[in-house]
Amino acid sequence: MKALKLGLLALGLLTTSVHAAVVVTHTNLTTVEDDGTTQYKVVLDSPPAAAEIVTITPTSNDVTEGTVSSALNFDASNWDTPQYVSVTPGASGDGNDGNVMYNIGNAITVTNPSAYVDSPGTDVTVTNINIEGISTIIVYSPSLLTSEGGSTKLVVIRAIGGPPTDEITLPFSTASTEILLGSVSPLVLNAGNLYETVLSVAPQDDNIADGDQPFSIVFSPTTSSDLTYNDISPNNVSGLNQDNDIASIIVAPNSGVTVTEGGAWQTIAVAASSATPTADVTVNLTPSAEVTTSVGSVVLNASNGYRTTFDITAVDDVVVDGDLAFTVTTAAATSSDAAFAGLDPDDVTGTAADNDTPAVAATPLPTMGHFGQFILMMLLAGFGTRVLRKRR
Known part of the structure; x- marks a missing residue:
């Protein structure tokens, strides 16, 4: 039979089990106050029974720092189709409370349990970066979820707080072959771009069934004659490029x-x-x-x-x-x-x-009864008499 193998690999970002597990991918996230949503992925590693429904309910333990989308349901028809939980960072306005870490629980409840059981599930850890009361460099969309063959993502880098008095140089690098960056290091923030720039991140399609692969973009300390913005190490970007290849x-x-x-x-x-x-x-x-x-x-x-x-x-x-x-x-x-x-x-x-045919059996000669033999003898006797007369 034809079989397809689902490869799931996230090198430390993936939680798996041997059988009947809820797989949560991208379990360490970073968000920024007032920024857009980020996501993590949920899928099952094996099909539930026919009437079994597996529900994953995400819950934030600090809704002032981040809220989550609604529950996900899996059954025998969609168990291997990934679903996503969206995480929306809390808004600014609460003062300089620093970068705050919180957890998102993913409770598992099962209707008509068979292969799966109720359990607490795998937590996702989120750090929400503060943007109030400080002058610094912020990297927005620091947790990226990309897909091979999918759309390019944009990472915004911005100086916040008091206006800089000189341009800011920000080196960056990546060792990953999973993405292609749209700019050459370093980035420069200056008055011409209002001290804000964009780095494009294009996911690469490798045609190899290697599972979801993590990647990172590392920012080195800034250089600037404005000492407020000099020697700042912004938050890095961590991401996961989802595989689209199935062996x-x-x-x-x-x-x-x-x-x-x-x-x-x-x-x-x-x-x-x-x-x-x-x-x-x-x-x-x-x-x-x-x-x-x-x-x-x-x-x-x-x-x-x-x-x-x-x-x-x-x-x-x-x-x-x-x-x-x-x-x-x-x-x-x-x-x-x-x-x-x-x-x-x-x-x-x-x-x-088959190319073989049955052999044709020989047809036996018909046999004569006693009467037939008498007739044959009479005919032969008569034939012999005629021959003798002719010879005389």
Whole structure:
């Protein structure tokens, strides 16, 4: 059977369990007072039972610093479709209370429980950055949730507090290949841009099923002749680029295949689909007795573009056994690429057409009864008398 493997990886930002778990991604967030919302992702790691409904209810323990969106519901039809909780930072107006950390609980309640159980769920930690009563550099939208092939995000960098008296230089860097930044370091804030600039963040699509990948943008201390804005280390950007690749292996054709004893064979294609493997992928083949395969296994690798073929040939057995159904069983794939390891491609099924026909039996001569034998003897005797008369 065809199987798809959902790869979920967040390198410290992802909470998982072996079975029947609610997976919460992007569990450490940063927001800024008066800024827009940010999100974290929730999905199940396995399907609930038919009547089972899993509800995740987010709750902020400090609504003055941040509020959350409504509850999420999962069932057997949408268990592997991610849903998102939006976090809206609290507004300014409460004075210089500093940067405040709070928690968001994600309580799990289950209707008609079977695979899942009620539990407290995984908390999300949020730091809400203060913008009042200080002169500093603020990086807005510091927690980004991007998607491969998705839209570009904009990060606003702004000097707040008293107006600067000179331009401010802000170096930045990223070591991630998950994003492409729209500016070259350093950024410059000056009177011409009203001491505000924008850094664009474009998610990259790698065609590799590597799961959700974290990234960061690190800001180094500022330099400025205005000592108020000199040597400031703004908050960094942390993000998660959501994977859009799902590893799969296609076998075609995989049903309705016809081969003939001593005649036509069938070529079968096997290929990695929807994502490019990062290592060789091997699939062993086991034919049933009616057919043979040209190879015992197929290997998908970089040299063949992760696609190859094999042939199915009917066994010519000189036995009148009629057309017979056959199966070529494909084993679960082996690979050091975790996304492809264990995938079970479609088996190949079809018919091996017989080329043998039953032998034609000889038809025996009819036999004569006693009367027929008497008639034959009389005819022969008469024939012999005529011959003798002619000779005389």
